[in-house]
Amino acid sequence: xxxxxxxxxxxxxxxxxxxxxxxxxxxxxxxxxxxxxxxxxxxxxxxxxxxxxxxxxxxxxxxxxxxxxxxxxxxxxxxxxxxxxxxxxxxxxxxxxxxxxxxxxxxxxxxxxxxxxxxxxxxxxxxxxxxxxxxxxxxxxxxxxxxxxxxxxxxxxxxxxxxxxxxxxxxxxxxxxxxxxxxxxxxxxxxxxxxxxxxxxxxxxxxxxxxxxxxxxxxxxxxxxxxxxxxxxxxxxxxxxxxxxxxxxxxxxxxxxxxxxxxxxxxxxxxxxxxxxxxxxxxxxxxxxxxxxxxxxxxxxxxxxxxxxxxxxxxxxxxxx
Numbered sequence: 534x535x536x537x538x539x540x541x542x543x544x545x546x547x548x549x550x551x552x553x554x555x556x557x558x559x560x561x562x563x564x565x566x567x568x569x570x571x572x573x574x575x576x577x578x579x580x581x582x583x584x585x586x587x588x589x590x591x592x593x594x595x596x597x598x599x600x601x602x603x604x605x606x607x608x609x610x611x612x613x614x615x616x617x618x619x620x621x622x623x624x625x626x627x628x629x630x631x632x633x634x635x636x637x638x639x640x641x642x643x644x645x646x647x648x649x650x651x652x653x654x655x656x657x658x659x660x661x662x663x664x665x666x667x668x669x670x671x672x673x674x675x676x677x678x679x680x681x682x683x684x685x686x687x688x689x690x691x692x693x694x695x696x697x698x699x700x701x702x703x704x705x706x707x708x709x710x711x712x713x714x715x716x717x718x719x720x721x722x723x724x725x726x727x728x729x730x731x732x733x734x735x736x737x738x739x740x741x742x743x744x745x746x747x748x749x750x751x752x753x754x755x756x757x758x759x760x761x762x763x764x765x766x767x768x769x770x771x772x773x774x775x776x777x778x779x780x781x782x783x784x785x786x787x788x789x790x791x792x793x794x795x796x797x798x799x800x801x802x803x804x805x806x807x808x809x810x811x812x813x814x815x816x817x818x819x820x821x822x823x824x825x826x827x828x829x830x831x832x833x834x835x836x837x838x839x840x841x842x843x844x845x846x847x848x849x850x851x852x853x854x
Contacts, residue, residue: 612671612683613680620643623654629651629684632659635667636661647681691762693760694760695732704800708842710805712814716751717748720748720751721843722842726846727752731759733761733762734759738765768817775820781803783825784805802849806842
């Protein structure tokens, strides 16, 4: 019992007497930490990532360089059917490999013009085919005796877009589309990217518009000089861009910042545009470094992808001079 009493006294005695001091730590904690370091030296800042990526490229390392032997895959070939649609595709310069004309067809002006355009463009095979064969090729669509075959589109790899920009001595300006399913919107974005000095468009592999004849036509020829990359996972592609020093800016109606004088547009940047109805998906929105809204004094709730991208790309071109 005496031993137990002594142990209790020792435990009690520990709570009395002098206490261990802070050793000056509290006083030092109140002291200032000096001037704020520049953005390039702040851990995790977009400008620091860009500087690190630039240093890796200078040393011949990764982080934005071209990846040999990788590409974004190919789309399936496409058939444009009907005399008006075929004529419009040929006139707008949509890539084509073969023009099929039904045997013994009523040779009206549209058919003659289609054959003439295909001949003048060169590189397009002219083939006669019986009607049952054209029916089979088009799965019974009303082809009106004229079918134009569009070859598969070869997508770039997402890493190719910033690499090409750096090779030209320019800061990458890329547009990524999240959930945009209308090929005409894709074509409009490609046209804006080409007009304002951008370096390409990134689209997801699934649940998204691809490079169809409709996208080609809407791009008004810009698709021939503006690469489109396809990512198997858009979120991972954006994270890869961040590691390579690009800042990811998402357009959102409830964004924290406004578009006016947005510094990020002056440097390496990816502008992410969501669908008109749903906007950015949750994961993509969480991945963005910054969510930005476009001021709309007229009170419209949203812009379609093509218009929104055009507004931001114009602002980027203005800030870059």
